[in-house]
Amino acid sequence: MIFLRRQERTRLLLQFDLSLLEKEAAHICHAHHCQTLKAPAPGLVMVTIQESVEGDYFYAGEVLVTECKVTVDGIIGLGLVKGYDTRRAKALAIIDAAFRADFPEVKSIEGKLEAFKIDLEQSLNKEANSLAKTRVQFETIL
Amino acid sequence: MGYVATIGGEIAIEEALKRLTYERLKDERSLATQDMIAGMPRLIDIIMSEASLYDRPLAAIALKQAQGLPEEAVFLLRAYRSTLPRLATTQPLQPSSMTTIRRISASFKEIPGGQFLGGTPDYTHRLLDQKLAEETHADAQKFVAAYRAQCEEGFDPTHDRIDTNPLIFPEKVHAMLPSIQAVKKVGSPRNAFIDLTREPPKFPLPRSGRLQLLTRGQTGAVIAFAYALQRSFGELHPTVGELRVGQLTLTVPSPWPDETEGDDAYTIGDILVTEVETFFPTANLHGSGEKEHALAIGYGFCFGQNESKAIAMSMLDFALRHPHPEYPSTQEEFVLYHIDTLEASGFIAHLKLPHYVTFASLIDTLSKGEEKGHDA
Numbered sequence: 001m002i003f004l005r006r007q008e009r010t011r012l013l014l015q016f017d018l019s020l021l022e023k024e025a026a027h028i029c030h031a032h033h034c035q036t037l038k039a040p041a042p043g044l045v046m047v048t049i050q051e052s053v054e055g056d057y058f059y060a061g062e063v064l065v066t067e068c069k070v071t072v073d074g075i076i077g078l079g080l081v082k083g084y085d086t087r088r089a090k091a092l093a094i095i096d097a098a099f100r101a102d103f104p105e106v107k108s109i110e111g112k113l114e115a116f117k118i119d120l121e122q123s124l125n126k127e128a129n130s131l132a133k134t135r136v137q138f139e140t141i142l
Numbered sequence: 143m144g145y146v147a148t149i150g151g152e153i154a155i156e157e158a159l160k161r162l163t164y165e166r167l168k169d170e171r172s173l174a175t176q177d178m179i180a181g182m183p184r185l186i187d188i189i190m191s192e193a194s195l196y197d198r199p200l201a202a203i204a205l206k207q208a209q210g211l212p213e214e215a216v217f218l219l220r221a222y223r224s225t226l227p228r229l230a231t232t233q234p235l236q237p238s239s240m241t242t243i244r245r246i247s248a249s250f251k252e253i254p255g256g257q258f259l260g261g262t263p264d265y266t267h268r269l270l271d272q273k274l275a276e277e278t279h280a281d282a283q284k285f286v287a288a289y290r291a292q293c294e295e296g297f298d299p300t301h302d303r304i305d306t307n308p309l310i311f312p313e314k315v316h317a318m319l320p321s322i323q324a325v326k327k328v329g330s331p332r333n334a335f336i337d338l339t340r341e342p343p344k345f346p347l348p349r350s351g352r353l354q355l356l357t358r359g360q361t362g363a364v365i366a367f368a369y370a371l372q373r374s375f376g377e378l379h380p381t382v383g384e385l386r387v388g389q390l391t392l393t394v395p396s397p398w399p400d401e402t403e404g405d406d407a408y409t410i411g412d413i414l415v416t417e418v419e420t421f422f423p424t425a426n427l428h429g430s431g432e433k434e435h436a437l438a439i440g441y442g443f444c445f446g447q448n449e450s451k452a453i454a455m456s457m458l459d460f461a462l463r464h465p466h467p468e469y470p471s472t473q474e475e476f477v478l479y480h481i482d483t484l485e486a487s488g489f490i491a492h493l494k495l496p497h498y499v500t501f502a503s504l505i506d507t508l509s510k511g512e513e514k515g516h517d518a
Contacts, residue, residue, distance in 0.1 A: 007393055011409040043229035045394060050234040052314055053439045057234050057335045058353035061445055064197035065410055067229050080394060082411025083197060128308040130293035134259040138251040
């Protein structure tokens with residue numbers, strides 16, 4: 001049973017230490033048959049914005065991404081990451097296939113991601129604490 | 143008379159290219175692109191926005207190759223972009239979901255969530271800091287360490303876990319306005335939704351096309367047209383309702399047909415963006431001839447942190463929805479055809495390329511006219 005849905009899972013995986021991510025991918029490929037369908041290559045993703053005045057959509061421009069597709073025991077996995085990052089794209093693709101197939105290895109990855117999420121929250125709180133120092137306190141100048 | 147191919151000049155062109163590289167390197171120093179990314183983030187933002195391609199390393203390479211000339215860097219990035227496949231389109235993203243690093247309002251002092259200045263030169267005296275000429279990497283490290291230590295003062299690492307990102311402010315300032323006709327509930331898009339990288343603009347454009355051209359417009363041109371609106375060519379004086387800068391998370395829908403739920407999307411990363419809403423006083427004329435005073439909102443958005451451009455865009459967004467025959471900056475064809483960096487600089491720059499045949503033809507025509515004049 002997978003607890004982390006993909007949107008949250010990929011958010012965490014994108015920020016996870018690359019060498020640890022590659023270790024997880026290697027672990028999956030050690031236990032299963034991994035095959036590259038599309039080697040990591042650059043491409044573009046168009047950004048769609050819904051503006052807040054009238055709710056109109058518009059295209060704001062493109063972002064460079066790296067895409068990789070693999071199969072793990074015949075299940076396709078997609079790795080898609082902003083920027084040119086072939087290693088992360090490949091590791092993400094392997095891990096995505098493992099999650100799509102619900103392989104037993106994903107349990108341990110989920111556990112690590114849950115712990116990592118707490119680290120990220122800590123960083124975010126530090127950032128919020130830092131930004132709060134620039135908060136304007138109008139009541140003190142009135 | 144069209145263009146005529148000519149031969150000759152190959153050796154001169156080859157030598158000119160060598161000379162170009164020499165001029166970039168003649169001080170025997172090469173600028174590291176990571177230093178450009180770290181030290182000139184706002185210039186990188188401008189290049190990415192005008193190129194309509196978000197990637198800091200590529201923008202730095204383009205600027206380096208262009209020897210710092212923005213229009214040439216934008217040209218290089220647009221050319222490179224045309225070689226890449228478009229793999230996907232993000233889900234429709236609402237910038238109110240950005241992780242904010244700066245949020246201000248010029249309309250209300252107290253806004254939900256508060257105002258955060260973030261990093262801004264707005265309240266500096268603009269005195270040239272000549273000490274920067276001597277700044278070293280060690281100085282940078284020392285400052286960063288001290289600043290981080292200061293930011294951690296009062297921070298409690300044992301606090302309770304949070305369910306929500308404390309830097310996301312979902313509520314917009316415009317929600318504080320009493321009753322605004324122009325504000326409609328954000329829902330499904332009302333208008334046609336077009337992509338002007340795939341089809342040429344045909345006027346009048348739907349708003350999606352106008353916003354796409356404005357957001358990739360040349361910073362200087364967008365600001366200049368908006369400034370004209372503020373002076374005597376539009377008499378607009380909006381108030382910034384809300385300006386946000388922050389990291390917007392990009393999500394791409396799952397390509398697998400059986401995985402269509404919203405949280406099955408792929409998160410692919412964050413981009414720095416600026417979003418602005420400006421408030422304009424307007425008057426609605428009723429059938430009875432009675433005027434009702436109201437507020438309308440203009441919208442601006444761009445890649446990177448480029449606040450003047452986003453504010454100017456919001457003014458042009460409003461102006462193009464309220465055209466006035468006497469004010470050029472309210473005419474969409476006039477504005478949108480002339481703000482694109484590549485279109486404008488390309489057409490101007492082509493004037494320095496050989497026009498020998500067309501110019502000879504012009505001289506010929508003038509000479510004949512002169513002869514006719516003599517004959518008469």
